[in-house]
Amino acid sequence: MPAFMEPFRIKSVEPIPFPTAGQRRTALVDAGHNLFRVPSRAITIDLLTDSGTNAMSAAQWAALVSGDESYAGATSFEHFQTVVRDLTGFDEVIPVHQGRAAERILLGELLGPGHFSISNTHFDTTRAAIESKGASAVDLPVDQTSSAFGGDIDPGRLSEWLSGTQAHRVRCVVLTITNNASGGQPVSLANVGVVRELCDRHQVMLLLDASRFAENAYLISERDPGQSGRSPREIAQAVFSLADGCWASLKKDGIANIGGMIALRDPDLARRCRQQLIAFEGFPTYGGLAGRDLEALAQGLLEVTDPAYLRYRASTARWFGEQLADAGLPVLQPTGCHAVYVDAAELLPHIRPEQLPATALANELYLSGAVRVSDLGTLAFGRVDPHGGVDIAAPRELVRFALPRRVYTKSHLEYVSEVAAGVAAKAAQIPGYRIVEQESALRHFTAALMPL
Ligand code: F0G
Numbered sequence: 001m002p003a004f005m006e007p008f009r010i011k012s013v014e015p016i017p018f019p020t021a022g023q024r025r026t027a028l029v030d031a032g033h034n035l036f037r038v039p040s041r042a043i044t045i046d047l048l049t050d051s052g053t054n055a056m057s058a059a060q061w062a063a064l065v066s067g068d069e070s071y072a073g074a075t076s077f078e079h080f081q082t083v084v085r086d087l088t089g090f091d092e093v094i095p096v097h098q099g100r101a102a103e104r105i106l107l108g109e110l111l112g113p114g115h116f117s118i119s120n121t122h123f124d125t126t127r128a129a130i131e132s133k134g135a136s137a138v139d140l141p142v143d144q145t146s147s148a149f150g151g152d153i154d155p156g157r158l159s160e161w162l163s164g165t166q167a168h169r170v171r172c173v174v175l176t177i178t179n180n181a182s183g184g185q186p187v188s189l190a191n192v193g194v195v196r197e198l199c200d201r202h203q204v205m206l207l208l209d210a211s212r213f214a215e216n217a218y219l220i221s222e223r224d225p226g227q228s229g230r231s232p233r234e235i236a237q238a239v240f241s242l243a244d245g246c247w248a249s250l251k252k253d254g255i256a257n258i259g260g261m262i263a264l265r266d267p268d269l270a271r272r273c274r275q276q277l278i279a280f281e282g283f284p285t286y287g288g289l290a291g292r293d294l295e296a297l298a299q300g301l302l303e304v305t306d307p308a309y310l311r312y313r314a315s316t317a318r319w320f321g322e323q324l325a326d327a328g329l330p331v332l333q334p335t336g337c338h339a340v341y342v343d344a345a346e347l348l349p350h351i352r353p354e355q356l357p358a359t360a361l362a363n364e365l366y367l368s369g370a371v372r373v374s375d376l377g378t379l380a381f382g383r384v385d386p387h388g389g390v391d392i393a394a395p396r397e398l399v400r401f402a403l404p405r406r407v408y409t410k411s412h413l414e415y416v417s418e419v420a421a422g423v424a425a426k427a428a429q430i431p432g433y434r435i436v437e438q439e440s441a442l443r444h445f446t447a448a449l450m451p452l
Pocket of ligand 1: 209
Protein backbone atom coordinates (compact mmCIF):
# COMPACT_ATOMS: atom_id res chain seq x y z
CA MET A 1 0.00 0.00 0.00
CA PRO A 2 1.48 3.43 -0.92
CA ALA A 3 2.31 5.20 2.35
CA PHE A 4 0.22 8.28 1.63
CA MET A 5 -2.85 6.44 0.28
CA GLU A 6 -5.86 7.22 2.47
CA PRO A 7 -6.51 4.10 4.61
CA PHE A 8 -10.26 4.83 4.48
CA ARG A 9 -12.98 5.47 1.92
CA ILE A 10 -15.47 8.32 1.93
CA LYS A 11 -19.08 7.71 2.96
CA SER A 12 -20.39 11.19 3.54
CA VAL A 13 -19.39 14.23 1.51
CA GLU A 14 -19.83 17.96 1.73
CA PRO A 15 -19.67 20.35 -1.28
CA ILE A 16 -16.92 22.97 -1.25
CA PRO A 17 -17.40 26.52 -2.56
CA PHE A 18 -15.49 27.90 -5.55
CA PRO A 19 -15.75 31.70 -5.25
CA THR A 20 -14.71 33.71 -8.32
CA ALA A 21 -11.74 36.10 -8.23
CA GLY A 22 -14.18 39.01 -7.75
CA GLN A 23 -15.99 37.25 -4.90
CA ARG A 24 -12.67 36.47 -3.20
CA ARG A 25 -11.54 40.08 -3.41
CA THR A 26 -14.87 41.30 -2.00
CA ALA A 27 -14.80 38.70 0.81
CA LEU A 28 -11.27 39.74 1.81
CA VAL A 29 -12.09 43.47 1.76
CA ASP A 30 -15.29 42.86 3.78
CA ALA A 31 -13.18 40.89 6.28
CA GLY A 32 -10.76 43.78 6.81
CA HIS A 33 -8.11 41.70 5.00
CA ASN A 34 -8.11 39.30 7.96
CA LEU A 35 -8.64 35.64 7.05
CA PHE A 36 -10.14 34.86 10.47
CA ARG A 37 -13.04 37.10 9.47
CA VAL A 38 -13.68 35.47 6.08
CA PRO A 39 -16.78 33.21 6.20
CA SER A 40 -16.18 29.53 5.43
CA ARG A 41 -18.68 29.74 2.56
CA ALA A 42 -16.03 31.80 0.72
CA ILE A 43 -13.22 29.24 1.24
CA THR A 44 -12.35 26.41 -1.16
CA ILE A 45 -9.63 24.62 0.87
CA ASP A 46 -9.42 25.50 4.55
CA LEU A 47 -6.00 24.78 6.09
CA LEU A 48 -6.38 27.35 8.88
CA THR A 49 -6.12 24.72 11.62
CA ASP A 50 -6.15 20.98 12.35
CA SER A 51 -8.15 21.71 15.52
CA GLY A 52 -11.78 20.56 15.61
CA THR A 53 -11.83 20.35 11.81
CA ASN A 54 -11.46 16.55 11.65
CA ALA A 55 -13.73 14.06 9.86
CA MET A 56 -15.18 11.46 12.20
CA SER A 57 -15.31 7.79 11.23
CA ALA A 58 -18.50 5.77 10.75
CA ALA A 59 -17.73 4.15 14.12
CA GLN A 60 -17.57 7.59 15.77
CA TRP A 61 -20.88 8.69 14.22
CA ALA A 62 -22.41 5.43 15.40
CA ALA A 63 -21.00 5.99 18.90
CA LEU A 64 -22.78 9.38 19.08
CA VAL A 65 -26.14 7.66 19.18
CA SER A 66 -25.19 5.70 22.29
CA GLY A 67 -24.26 8.89 24.18
CA ASP A 68 -25.67 8.84 27.70
CA GLU A 69 -26.84 12.36 28.48
CA SER A 70 -27.37 11.81 32.21
CA TYR A 71 -26.19 14.78 34.23
CA ALA A 72 -24.31 12.59 36.72
CA GLY A 73 -22.66 9.20 36.40
CA ALA A 74 -23.15 8.81 32.63
CA THR A 75 -21.94 5.53 31.13
CA SER A 76 -20.35 7.58 28.34
CA PHE A 77 -18.01 9.05 30.95
CA GLU A 78 -17.11 5.57 32.21
CA HIS A 79 -16.34 4.56 28.65
CA PHE A 80 -14.19 7.65 28.03
CA GLN A 81 -12.41 7.17 31.36
CA THR A 82 -11.56 3.53 30.57
CA VAL A 83 -10.06 4.48 27.20
CA VAL A 84 -8.03 7.37 28.65
CA ARG A 85 -6.77 5.29 31.60
CA ASP A 86 -5.71 2.49 29.31
CA LEU A 87 -3.89 4.90 27.00
CA THR A 88 -2.21 7.14 29.56
CA GLY A 89 -1.94 5.07 32.74
CA PHE A 90 -3.33 8.08 34.65
CA ASP A 91 -6.18 7.12 36.97
CA GLU A 92 -7.75 10.55 37.44
CA VAL A 93 -9.61 11.51 34.27
CA ILE A 94 -11.36 14.86 33.95
CA PRO A 95 -13.21 15.82 30.75
CA VAL A 96 -13.34 19.48 29.65
CA HIS A 97 -14.76 21.22 26.61
CA GLN A 98 -11.39 22.01 24.98
CA GLY A 99 -7.68 22.38 25.65
CA ARG A 100 -7.66 25.90 27.03
CA ALA A 101 -10.26 24.95 29.67
CA ALA A 102 -7.89 22.21 30.85
CA GLU A 103 -5.04 24.72 30.96
CA ARG A 104 -7.03 27.27 32.93
CA ILE A 105 -8.12 24.69 35.50
CA LEU A 106 -4.90 22.68 35.94
CA LEU A 107 -2.34 25.48 35.61
CA GLY A 108 -4.61 27.73 37.66
CA GLU A 109 -4.39 25.17 40.50
CA LEU A 110 -0.62 24.81 40.26
CA LEU A 111 0.58 28.35 39.66
CA GLY A 112 0.31 31.70 41.39
CA PRO A 113 2.09 35.08 41.38
CA GLY A 114 5.87 34.76 41.10
CA HIS A 115 5.80 31.10 40.00
CA PHE A 116 7.33 29.66 36.83
CA SER A 117 6.32 27.01 34.31
CA ILE A 118 9.14 25.80 32.04
CA SER A 119 8.52 24.22 28.66
CA ASN A 120 9.97 23.22 25.30
CA THR A 121 7.44 25.86 24.12
CA HIS A 122 4.15 26.80 25.74
CA PHE A 123 1.34 27.08 23.18
CA ASP A 124 -0.17 30.59 23.21
CA THR A 125 -3.30 29.61 25.18
CA THR A 126 -1.06 27.81 27.72
CA ARG A 127 1.04 30.92 28.15
CA ALA A 128 -2.11 33.03 28.52
CA ALA A 129 -3.43 30.71 31.29
CA ILE A 130 -0.11 30.96 33.15
CA GLU A 131 0.28 34.72 32.79
CA SER A 132 -3.32 35.32 33.89
CA LYS A 133 -2.33 33.86 37.30
CA GLY A 134 0.61 36.27 37.65
CA ALA A 135 3.08 33.46 36.88
CA SER A 136 5.67 33.31 34.09
CA ALA A 137 6.04 30.89 31.17
CA VAL A 138 9.66 30.18 30.19
CA ASP A 139 10.37 28.51 26.83
CA LEU A 140 13.62 26.52 26.46
CA PRO A 141 13.42 24.88 22.99
CA VAL A 142 16.45 23.08 21.56
CA ASP A 143 18.40 25.18 19.15
CA GLN A 144 18.32 22.87 16.09
CA THR A 145 15.22 23.24 13.99
CA SER A 146 16.39 20.84 11.29
CA SER A 147 17.16 17.94 13.66
CA ALA A 148 15.01 14.81 13.94
CA PHE A 149 13.68 15.94 17.31
CA GLY A 150 13.40 19.69 16.91
CA GLY A 151 10.57 19.69 19.48
CA ASP A 152 12.84 18.76 22.42
CA ILE A 153 13.42 20.95 25.43
CA ASP A 154 17.06 22.00 25.96
CA PRO A 155 18.11 19.77 28.90
CA GLY A 156 21.20 21.86 29.72
CA ARG A 157 19.23 25.07 30.11
CA LEU A 158 16.46 23.24 32.00
CA SER A 159 19.02 21.83 34.42
CA GLU A 160 20.43 25.34 34.99
CA TRP A 161 16.94 26.65 35.70
CA LEU A 162 16.13 23.85 38.14
CA SER A 163 19.31 24.43 40.13
CA GLY A 164 19.37 28.23 39.76
CA THR A 165 18.35 31.00 42.12
CA GLN A 166 14.67 30.89 41.03
CA ALA A 167 14.42 27.08 41.24
CA HIS A 168 12.15 27.11 44.30
CA ARG A 169 9.56 29.06 42.27
CA VAL A 170 9.31 26.51 39.44
CA ARG A 171 6.01 24.63 39.78
CA CYS A 172 6.03 22.47 36.66
CA VAL A 173 7.83 21.48 33.50
CA VAL A 174 5.54 21.18 30.48
CA LEU A 175 6.45 19.23 27.36
CA THR A 176 4.20 20.12 24.43
CA ILE A 177 4.04 17.01 22.21
CA THR A 178 4.36 17.66 19.31
CA ASN A 179 5.75 21.15 19.63
CA ASN A 180 3.18 23.15 17.62
CA ALA A 181 5.09 26.42 17.99
CA SER A 182 8.32 24.94 16.55
CA GLY A 183 6.92 23.57 13.31
CA GLY A 184 5.05 20.62 14.84
CA GLN A 185 8.32 18.81 15.56
CA PRO A 186 8.34 15.79 17.89
CA VAL A 187 9.82 15.45 21.36
CA SER A 188 12.02 12.34 21.65
CA LEU A 189 11.44 9.61 24.22
CA ALA A 190 15.02 10.16 25.36
CA ASN A 191 14.31 13.84 26.01
CA VAL A 192 11.23 12.97 28.08
CA GLY A 193 13.42 10.53 30.05
CA VAL A 194 16.09 13.14 30.77
CA VAL A 195 13.44 15.65 31.85
CA ARG A 196 11.88 13.03 34.14
CA GLU A 197 15.25 12.54 35.88
CA LEU A 198 15.74 16.28 36.28
CA CYS A 199 12.21 16.69 37.65
CA ASP A 200 12.78 13.84 40.13
CA ARG A 201 16.07 15.33 41.28
CA HIS A 202 14.50 18.75 41.81
CA GLN A 203 11.04 17.59 42.93
CA VAL A 204 9.15 19.35 40.14
CA MET A 205 6.05 18.07 38.38
CA LEU A 206 6.35 16.93 34.75
CA LEU A 207 3.22 17.54 32.68
CA LEU A 208 2.51 16.88 29.01
CA ASP A 209 0.43 19.02 26.69
CA ALA A 210 -0.57 15.85 24.84
CA SER A 211 -2.82 17.41 22.20
CA ARG A 212 -0.87 15.62 19.42
CA PHE A 213 0.42 12.64 21.43
CA ALA A 214 -0.23 10.07 18.68
CA GLU A 215 1.54 12.08 15.99
CA ASN A 216 4.46 12.56 18.39
CA ALA A 217 4.60 8.81 19.02
CA TYR A 218 4.50 8.01 15.31
CA LEU A 219 7.32 10.46 14.54
CA ILE A 220 9.38 8.82 17.32
CA SER A 221 8.81 5.41 15.69
CA GLU A 222 10.02 6.84 12.36
CA ARG A 223 12.97 8.87 13.59
CA ASP A 224 14.39 6.94 16.57
CA PRO A 225 15.90 3.64 15.33
CA GLY A 226 15.75 2.31 18.90
CA GLN A 227 11.93 2.62 18.91
CA SER A 228 11.15 1.43 15.37
CA GLY A 229 9.97 -1.99 16.57
CA ARG A 230 7.28 -0.56 18.83
CA SER A 231 3.79 0.49 17.85
CA PRO A 232 2.77 4.17 18.12
CA ARG A 233 0.42 3.19 20.95
CA GLU A 234 3.24 1.51 22.91
CA ILE A 235 5.47 4.52 22.40
CA ALA A 236 2.69 6.90 23.49
CA GLN A 237 2.19 4.78 26.62
CA ALA A 238 5.94 4.88 27.32
CA VAL A 239 5.88 8.69 27.05
CA PHE A 240 2.84 9.02 29.33
CA SER A 241 4.45 6.66 31.87
CA LEU A 242 7.26 9.18 32.42
CA ALA A 243 4.95 12.09 33.29
CA ASP A 244 2.93 13.01 36.37
CA GLY A 245 -0.06 14.00 34.31
CA CYS A 246 -1.21 15.61 31.11
CA TRP A 247 -3.85 17.69 29.49
CA ALA A 248 -4.93 17.66 25.87
CA SER A 249 -7.05 19.49 23.38
CA LEU A 250 -8.86 16.44 21.96
CA LYS A 251 -9.89 18.57 18.97
CA LYS A 252 -6.60 17.30 17.50
CA ASP A 253 -5.69 13.66 18.20
CA GLY A 254 -9.15 12.87 19.59
CA ILE A 255 -10.17 13.10 15.88
CA ALA A 256 -13.37 14.86 16.92
CA ASN A 257 -14.78 18.38 16.63
CA ILE A 258 -14.76 19.37 20.30
CA GLY A 259 -13.32 18.11 23.59
CA GLY A 260 -10.42 18.10 25.96
CA MET A 261 -9.17 16.39 29.09
CA ILE A 262 -6.96 16.48 32.14
CA ALA A 263 -5.46 13.16 33.30
CA LEU A 264 -3.38 12.93 36.48
CA ARG A 265 -1.80 10.55 38.98
CA ASP A 266 -2.27 12.77 42.04
CA PRO A 267 -5.82 12.31 43.48
CA ASP A 268 -5.56 15.45 45.58
CA LEU A 269 -4.65 17.69 42.63
CA ALA A 270 -7.47 16.02 40.67
CA ARG A 271 -9.91 16.74 43.49
CA ARG A 272 -8.97 20.43 43.40
CA CYS A 273 -9.30 20.51 39.60
CA ARG A 274 -12.77 18.93 39.85
CA GLN A 275 -13.85 21.73 42.19
CA GLN A 276 -12.88 24.24 39.48
CA LEU A 277 -14.55 22.07 36.88
CA ILE A 278 -17.85 22.07 38.72
CA ALA A 279 -17.72 25.85 39.08
CA PHE A 280 -16.78 26.69 35.48
CA GLU A 281 -17.25 23.73 33.11
CA GLY A 282 -19.75 21.17 34.37
CA PHE A 283 -20.21 18.14 36.58
CA PRO A 284 -17.09 15.88 36.65
CA THR A 285 -18.67 13.16 34.51
CA TYR A 286 -19.25 15.44 31.53
CA GLY A 287 -17.00 18.51 31.87
CA GLY A 288 -18.29 20.93 29.27
CA LEU A 289 -19.25 18.15 26.86
CA ALA A 290 -22.32 16.18 25.87
CA GLY A 291 -22.34 12.43 26.59
CA ARG A 292 -22.28 11.86 22.83
CA ASP A 293 -19.04 13.86 22.51
CA LEU A 294 -17.41 11.62 25.12
CA GLU A 295 -18.42 8.56 23.09
CA ALA A 296 -16.99 10.03 19.86
CA LEU A 297 -13.76 10.93 21.67
CA ALA A 298 -13.39 7.48 23.23
CA GLN A 299 -13.66 5.94 19.76
CA GLY A 300 -11.36 8.59 18.21
CA LEU A 301 -8.68 7.92 20.82
CA LEU A 302 -8.71 4.24 19.83
CA GLU A 303 -8.49 5.03 16.10
CA VAL A 304 -5.78 7.67 16.26
CA THR A 305 -2.94 5.29 17.15
CA ASP A 306 -3.63 3.04 14.12
CA PRO A 307 -0.19 2.75 12.46
CA ALA A 308 -1.69 2.80 8.93
CA TYR A 309 -3.54 6.05 9.67
CA LEU A 310 -0.47 7.71 11.21
CA ARG A 311 1.79 6.55 8.39
CA TYR A 312 -0.64 8.04 5.85
CA ARG A 313 -0.79 11.26 7.85
CA ALA A 314 2.99 11.73 8.17
CA SER A 315 3.55 10.71 4.53
CA THR A 316 0.90 13.15 3.33
CA ALA A 317 2.56 16.01 5.22
CA ARG A 318 5.96 15.04 3.82
CA TRP A 319 4.64 14.77 0.25
CA PHE A 320 2.71 18.04 0.56
CA GLY A 321 5.87 19.74 1.91
CA GLU A 322 7.77 18.53 -1.19
CA GLN A 323 4.98 19.81 -3.46
CA LEU A 324 5.05 23.25 -1.84
CA ALA A 325 8.85 23.35 -2.03
CA ASP A 326 8.68 22.42 -5.75
CA ALA A 327 6.11 25.22 -6.12
CA GLY A 328 8.82 27.63 -4.92
CA LEU A 329 7.87 28.12 -1.26
CA PRO A 330 10.59 27.98 1.43
CA VAL A 331 9.32 24.98 3.43
CA LEU A 332 10.62 24.22 6.92
CA GLN A 333 12.24 20.78 7.01
CA PRO A 334 11.65 18.14 8.19
CA THR A 335 7.85 18.32 8.09
CA GLY A 336 5.92 16.95 11.07
CA CYS A 337 2.38 15.55 10.82
CA HIS A 338 -0.19 18.23 11.48
CA ALA A 339 1.02 20.98 9.18
CA VAL A 340 3.58 22.27 6.71
CA TYR A 341 5.24 25.54 7.71
CA VAL A 342 6.59 28.07 5.23
CA ASP A 343 9.00 30.95 5.84
CA ALA A 344 7.25 34.04 4.44
CA ALA A 345 10.19 36.35 5.23
CA GLU A 346 12.41 34.33 2.91
CA LEU A 347 9.84 34.39 0.09
CA LEU A 348 9.00 38.09 0.52
CA PRO A 349 12.29 39.86 1.43
CA HIS A 350 10.86 43.19 0.18
CA ILE A 351 8.24 43.21 2.99
CA ARG A 352 9.56 44.36 6.36
CA PRO A 353 8.30 42.54 9.50
CA GLU A 354 6.05 45.45 10.52
CA GLN A 355 4.49 45.22 7.06
CA LEU A 356 3.40 41.66 7.96
CA PRO A 357 4.98 39.29 5.38
CA ALA A 358 3.19 36.20 6.78
CA THR A 359 -0.17 37.98 6.46
CA ALA A 360 0.78 39.10 2.96
CA LEU A 361 1.51 35.53 1.84
CA ALA A 362 -1.61 34.10 3.51
CA ASN A 363 -3.85 36.75 1.94
CA GLU A 364 -2.34 36.23 -1.51
CA LEU A 365 -3.04 32.48 -1.28
CA TYR A 366 -6.64 33.35 -0.51
CA LEU A 367 -6.94 35.90 -3.34
CA SER A 368 -5.36 33.50 -5.83
CA GLY A 369 -7.35 30.37 -5.00
CA ALA A 370 -9.61 30.72 -1.93
CA VAL A 371 -7.07 28.72 0.09
CA ARG A 372 -7.02 29.68 3.79
CA VAL A 373 -3.85 29.14 5.85
CA SER A 374 -2.78 30.66 9.15
CA ASP A 375 -0.43 33.48 9.68
CA LEU A 376 2.08 32.87 12.49
CA GLY A 377 4.13 36.02 12.01
CA THR A 378 4.20 39.51 13.44
CA LEU A 379 0.40 39.98 13.32
CA ALA A 380 -0.03 36.95 15.66
CA PHE A 381 3.14 37.05 17.75
CA GLY A 382 4.55 40.55 17.37
CA ARG A 383 4.10 43.17 20.07
CA VAL A 384 2.69 46.66 19.70
CA ASP A 385 5.41 49.20 20.52
CA PRO A 386 4.14 50.97 23.68
CA HIS A 387 5.93 54.17 22.55
CA GLY A 388 4.11 54.27 19.20
CA GLY A 389 7.01 53.19 16.98
CA VAL A 390 6.94 50.25 14.59
CA ASP A 391 5.71 46.96 16.07
CA ILE A 392 8.22 44.62 17.66
CA ALA A 393 8.58 41.76 15.18
CA ALA A 394 7.85 38.09 15.89
CA PRO A 395 10.93 35.83 15.92
CA ARG A 396 9.86 34.27 12.58
CA GLU A 397 7.40 35.05 9.81
CA LEU A 398 5.79 31.65 9.36
CA VAL A 399 2.69 30.60 7.50
CA ARG A 400 1.12 27.29 8.54
CA PHE A 401 -0.69 25.00 6.10
CA ALA A 402 -2.50 22.86 8.72
CA LEU A 403 -3.94 19.51 7.71
CA PRO A 404 -7.38 18.65 9.12
CA ARG A 405 -7.52 14.90 9.83
CA ARG A 406 -9.10 12.68 7.12
CA VAL A 407 -10.69 15.69 5.37
CA TYR A 408 -8.77 16.57 2.21
CA THR A 409 -7.48 14.20 -0.45
CA LYS A 410 -4.27 14.33 -2.42
CA SER A 411 -6.00 16.17 -5.29
CA HIS A 412 -7.18 18.89 -2.91
CA LEU A 413 -3.59 19.37 -1.79
CA GLU A 414 -2.37 19.30 -5.41
CA TYR A 415 -4.73 22.20 -6.05
CA VAL A 416 -3.21 24.09 -3.08
CA SER A 417 0.27 23.43 -4.49
CA GLU A 418 -0.80 24.85 -7.86
CA VAL A 419 -2.18 27.97 -6.18
CA ALA A 420 1.08 28.23 -4.19
CA ALA A 421 3.15 28.01 -7.39
CA GLY A 422 1.21 30.93 -8.89
CA VAL A 423 1.76 32.97 -5.73
CA ALA A 424 5.48 32.15 -5.56
CA ALA A 425 5.90 33.19 -9.20
CA LYS A 426 4.63 36.70 -8.47
CA ALA A 427 6.23 37.01 -5.02
CA ALA A 428 7.96 40.31 -5.85
CA GLN A 429 4.61 42.01 -6.58
CA ILE A 430 2.86 40.93 -3.36
CA PRO A 431 2.10 43.94 -1.14
CA GLY A 432 2.67 44.23 2.60
CA TYR A 433 -0.10 45.33 5.00
CA ARG A 434 -0.68 47.85 7.75
CA ILE A 435 -2.98 47.44 10.73
CA VAL A 436 -5.85 49.93 10.90
CA GLU A 437 -7.75 48.50 13.89
CA GLN A 438 -6.58 46.14 16.62
CA GLU A 439 -7.27 44.91 20.16
CA SER A 440 -4.53 45.04 22.80
CA ALA A 441 -4.34 41.22 23.14
CA LEU A 442 -4.72 38.39 20.59
CA ARG A 443 -5.09 41.03 17.91
CA HIS A 444 -4.77 38.65 14.95
CA PHE A 445 -8.26 37.21 15.47
CA THR A 446 -10.08 40.49 14.94
CA ALA A 447 -7.71 43.12 13.49
CA ALA A 448 -8.59 45.08 10.34
CA LEU A 449 -5.77 45.66 7.80
CA MET A 450 -5.12 47.51 4.58
CA PRO A 451 -2.70 46.56 1.80
CA LEU A 452 0.17 49.02 1.27
N1 F0G B 1 -2.12 23.13 23.17
C1 F0G B 1 -1.70 23.02 21.90
C2 F0G B 1 -0.36 22.42 21.61
C3 F0G B 1 -2.51 23.51 20.85
O1 F0G B 1 -2.07 23.41 19.59
C4 F0G B 1 -3.76 24.09 21.16
C5 F0G B 1 -4.63 24.61 20.10
C6 F0G B 1 -4.15 24.16 22.51
C7 F0G B 1 -3.31 23.66 23.48
C8 F0G B 1 -5.46 24.80 22.91
O2 F0G B 1 -6.49 23.91 22.67
O3 F0G B 1 -7.94 25.11 20.99
O4 F0G B 1 -8.77 23.10 22.27
O5 F0G B 1 -8.45 25.26 23.43
N2 F0G B 1 -4.24 24.79 18.91
C9 F0G B 1 -5.05 25.21 17.78
C10 F0G B 1 -4.18 25.39 16.57
C11 F0G B 1 -5.96 26.36 18.03
O6 F0G B 1 -4.68 25.86 15.53
O7 F0G B 1 -2.99 25.02 16.60
P1 F0G B 1 -8.00 24.39 22.32
